[in-house]
Amino acid sequence: MTLVNWLLQGGQEILGILLAPLLMGWVGIWRAWLQNRQAPPLIQPYRQLFKLFHKEVVIAETASPLLRVTPYLLFGCMGLTASLIPMVITDLPLAGAVDVIALVGLLSLARVFLALAAMDVGTAFGSLGARREMLVSFLAEPALLMVFFTVASLNASTSLRFMVTGFAARGFYLYPSLAFAGVAFLMVLLAENGRIPVDNPETHLELTMIHEAMILEYSGRHLALIEWANALKLLIYFSLGFALFLPFGLTDSLQGWEILRALILFLLKLTVMGAGLAVLETISAKQRLFRVPEYLGTAFLLAVLAILLHYLLGS
Amino acid sequence: MTTSMPLVRTLSGVVPAWQETVSREDLRTLCLTQKERGARLVSLWGSDEGEENFDLHLALAVQGGLRWLRVPLPPHDPSYPALDDVFANANRLQRATHDLLGLLAQGAAEGRPWLRHGAWPVDRFPLRKGEDGQAYPLLEQEPYPFVTVSGQGVHEIPVGPVHAGIIEPGHFRFSVVGERVLRLDTQLGYTHKGIEKRAESLAPTELIHLAGRVSGDSTVAGAWATAQAVESILGRQVPERAEWLRALWLERERLVNHLGDLGYLCNDVGLSAGFSLFWALKETALRTHESLVGHRYLYDQILLGGVAQGLTVRDCQSLQAECATLEREVHRLQDLLQEHAGVQDRYLNTGRVTPELAARLGLVGLAGRASAQAWDLRVSCPTVPYAQAEVRMATRAQGDVAARVAVRFDEVFESLRLIRYFIEHLPSGPSLWDAFPPLRAGVGVGWVEGWRGEVFVALELGAQGQVRRWHPEDVSMSNWPILEHAVQGNIVPDFPLINKSFNLSYSGQDG
Numbered sequence: 001m002t003l004v005n006w007l008l009q010g011g012q013e014i015l016g017i018l019l020a021p022l023l024m025g026w027v028g029i030w031r032a033w034l035q036n037r038q039a040p041p042l043i044q045p046y047r048q049l050f051k052l053f054h055k056e057v058v059i060a061e062t063a064s065p066l067l068r069v070t071p072y073l074l075f076g077c078m079g080l081t082a083s084l085i086p087m088v089i090t091d092l093p094l095a096g097a098v099d100v101i102a103l104v105g106l107l108s109l110a111r112v113f114l115a116l117a118a119m120d121v122g123t124a125f126g127s128l129g130a131r132r133e134m135l136v137s138f139l140a141e142p143a144l145l146m147v148f149f150t151v152a153s154l155n156a157s158t159s160l161r162f163m164v165t166g167f168a169a170r171g172f173y174l175y176p177s178l179a180f181a182g183v184a185f186l187m188v189l190l191a192e193n194g195r196i197p198v199d200n201p202e203t204h205l206e207l208t209m210i211h212e213a214m215i216l217e218y219s220g221r222h223l224a225l226i227e228w229a230n231a232l233k234l235l236i237y238f239s240l241g242f243a244l245f246l247p248f249g250l251t252d253s254l255q256g257w258e259i260l261r262a263l264i265l266f267l268l269k270l271t272v273m274g275a276g277l278a279v280l281e282t283i284s285a286k287q288r289l290f291r292v293p294e295y296l297g298t299a300f301l302l303a304v305l306a307i308l309l310h311y312l313l314g315s
Numbered sequence: 316m317t318t319s320m321p322l323v324r325t326l327s328g329v330v331p332a333w334q335e336t337v338s339r340e341d342l343r344t345l346c347l348t349q350k351e352r353g354a355r356l357v358s359l360w361g362s363d364e365g366e367e368n369f370d371l372h373l374a375l376a377v378q379g380g381l382r383w384l385r386v387p388l389p390p391h392d393p394s395y396p397a398l399d400d401v402f403a404n405a406n407r408l409q410r411a412t413h414d415l416l417g418l419l420a421q422g423a424a425e426g427r428p429w430l431r432h433g434a435w436p437v438d439r440f441p442l443r444k445g446e447d448g449q450a451y452p453l454l455e456q457e458p459y460p461f462v463t464v465s466g467q468g469v470h471e472i473p474v475g476p477v478h479a480g481i482i483e484p485g486h487f488r489f490s491v492v493g494e495r496v497l498r499l500d501t502q503l504g505y506t507h508k509g510i511e512k513r514a515e516s517l518a519p520t521e522l523i524h525l526a527g528r529v530s531g532d533s534t535v536a537g538a539w540a541t542a543q544a545v546e547s548i549l550g551r552q553v554p555e556r557a558e559w560l561r562a563l564w565l566e567r568e569r570l571v572n573h574l575g576d577l578g579y580l581c582n583d584v585g586l587s588a589g590f591s592l593f594w595a596l597k598e599t600a601l602r603t604h605e606s607l608v609g610h611r612y613l614y615d616q617i618l619l620g621g622v623a624q625g626l627t628v629r630d631c632q633s634l635q636a637e638c639a640t641l642e643r644e645v646h647r648l649q650d651l652l653q654e655h656a657g658v659q660d661r662y663l664n665t666g667r668v669t670p671e672l673a674a675r676l677g678l679v680g681l682a683g684r685a686s687a688q689a690w691d692l693r694v695s696c697p698t699v700p701y702a703q704a705e706v707r708m709a710t711r712a713q714g715d716v717a718a719r720v721a722v723r724f725d726e727v728f729e730s731l732r733l734i735r736y737f738i739e740h741l742p743s744g745p746s747l748w749d750a751f752p753p754l755r756a757g758v759g760v761g762w763v764e765g766w767r768g769e770v771f772v773a774l775e776l777g778a779q780g781q782v783r784r785w786h787p788e789d790v791s792m793s794n795w796p797i798l799e800h801a802v803q804g805n806i807v808p809d810f811p812l813i814n815k816s817f818n819l820s821y822s823g824q825d826g
Binding site: 128196202204205282 | 470471472473474478479480494583584585586587588590591592595655657658660661665806807808809810811
């Protein structure tokens with residue numbers, strides 16, 4: 001590990017954090033276009049964050065320190081997770097530090113704190129949201145793990161770095177098991193990021209909310225951090241998807257132009273997939289909450305099928 | 316019928332209505348026999364006759380028309396036998412009448428206040444003649460005794476009166492186990508404006524404008540019903556062209572509101588594209604209104620003795636052309652919704668009101684027709700242009716959100732057909748009285764099928780022709796309680812969808 005590696009590691013971290021609101025803005029633009037609405041400018045999420053950072057924080061009298069700590073913890077978790085995923089180059093000092101199981105754990109940590117903080121004030125909506133969030137995530141998590149295991153089995157490693165380089169070393173192959181795992185991953189991505197068909201990020205109907213219900217008590221910089229962490233989470237899931245299923249373009253060389261090419265490819269993938277997410281959200285309706293277990297059950301089943309296929313067909 | 320042989324008087328005007336005086340002792344028996352014959356309570360209200368004398372009034376929908384019962388109550392004893400066990404919708408009407416006028420329903424199942432909200436003292440009744448209609452000094456907020464449910468794992472979710480969206484205020488108290496709703500208790504009355512008190516001593520011409528503001532989305536229906544009542548008292552018909560134009564505006568109002576609701580019903584299942592497509596259509600129609608009559612929601616188009624604007628030939632042509640476009644677009648959107656599995660999954664079997672329940676609780680209007688309650692004033696008691704146009708009533712028996720959506724679609728197409736029919740057969744002539752008939756005292760009713768359901772108006776003019784008592788009743792008053800039944804057994808996140816499928820008026824019920 002050289003200084004250059006660490007610099008690149010830091011660069012990716014900053015890139016991820018700065019890029020995340022842009023991705024949100026991009027998805028928002030596409031959603032607006034697809035709904036025949038005039039789209040907000042691409043930088044709208046930054047303006048939103050700027051506005052929130054300049055607003056006063058109002059905290060309920062009944063709140064404990066948990067409520068204040070959670071936004072920072074959440075942002076920290078997401079920031080750390082973002083640095084563990086190879087986005088542009090694989091040869092990062094931290095990419096080999098943890099495996100995918102620890103990654104799922106990090107995401108869970110953030111979620112548990114968010115859910116606890118939601119119940120902290122004691123409002124009906126907070127606990128309602130927390131309850132629903134746990135319902136969704138405890139079903140989504142095993143599906144996500146199974147997806148990881150499928151890819152891990154293909155590369156005989158649970159380290160993201162080796163998963164990516166494993167694919168790269170073998171060249172282009174079509175793996176049927178990956179197709180199933182990919183669909184399962186997409187379903188989990190939608191559920192975990194509170195997108196339609198599981199949750200509606202744009203809704204004003206408090207009784208239907210999941211994620212939004214949990215953060216109703218937040219304001220000012222706390223809310224800004226949560227929104228930002230949320231954007232970061234979407235970016236993390238996208239990058240995870242790219243690393244697992246579209247690993248082409250990632251580079252392990254440290255040459256300037258190689259990195260530039262990988263970066264452009266990464267941005268290109270985000271551009272296409274961000275628009276794709278908006279299309280997916282536009283054509284589907286939000287499910288009834290009690291359909292969500294079926295939906296995530298299907299995701300889990302697909303992931304299990306993927307892993308079975310892998311062992312049946314051999315790699 | 317009764318021992319004292321009541322005086323039955325046929326009221327003049329376009330609504331087939333009879334007024335009769337019934338003694339307090341005979342009231343219950345009469346109501347019970349009427350109920351057996353299929354009568355339905357449309358409205359219940361009271362009036363201050365001066366010197367501690369009060370009358371109770373009931374409007375019953377019977378075969379072929381409307382029976383208005385006037386029940387004089389003995390002086391210093393403003394009470395009457397409760398009727399909420401006969402007509403389910405009497406419950407809130409009785410409570411509202413008590414809050415406003417102090418008439419007590421003896422033996423009623425519920426004694427909670429309904430409209431008062433601690434805004435005036437318990438022993439003051441703002442609709443009495445002695446009260447001046449001014450605001451009362453602010454009182455301490457009094458707690459509303461909500462119905463509680465106990466048991467293991469039961470908890471309450473309070474929602475409102477301030478909501479996250481820009482909608483009217485109302486408080487909903489859910490008792491739930493997990494996500495399942497065991498019981499919903501509603502508290503309305505947050506938009507009580509004292510509009511009935513405001514109407515007192517107004518001139519009838521002014522009253523029409525006020526009537527259009529009871530519930531903003533039903534301005535044509537409210538104003539038309541009130542105009543019917545005044546015209547019935549004055550005993551003079553309006554020009555035929557005016558009646559046709561009124562019906563035209565009523566259908567436009569129905570069209571616009573249905574389009575808006577269908578959009579909302581898409582939005583509530585997360586299909587934002589459907590929302591914007593429906594609202595684009597609604598916006599087109601609203602802009603047409605603005606260019607034709609100068610108001611997007613057709614405020615003040617209905618005047619005493621006619622309508623504000625007679626349409627030109629060019630106006631008619633543009634309306635015709637718009638109908639064709641709307642019909643094509645709405646058909647496309649209907650296909651889109653029907654073939655969308657995700658949307659259908661949300662709509663089907665959600666918020667179901669069975670026909671039996673609907674009949675027992677007296678569900679009427681659009682929601683009633685979705686639960687096989689075949690009652691549409693345009694068909695059941697058609698007035699001038701509707702009788703010729705032969706309206707086809709839209710009904711469904713499922714009683715779920717899907718049925719209410721389907722009825723809305725049917726009614727959109729029927730309204731489009733009616734608009735075309737009205738324009739094609741529009742009689743020529745004046746569209747407003749040229750001179751005003753002399754004002755006089757009397758009583759009259761108005762009864763119009765608005766887009767939500769019937770809008771009823773009872774009116775009494777004093778000796779100089781000024782308003783003595785004006786009581787408008789939106790169908791929302793009768794239908795709100797049924798929402799509480801519709802959500803039972805459903806899950807909490809489906810409530811907004813169910814609520815929107817009824818889309819009842821807060822302002823209309825709060826008065």
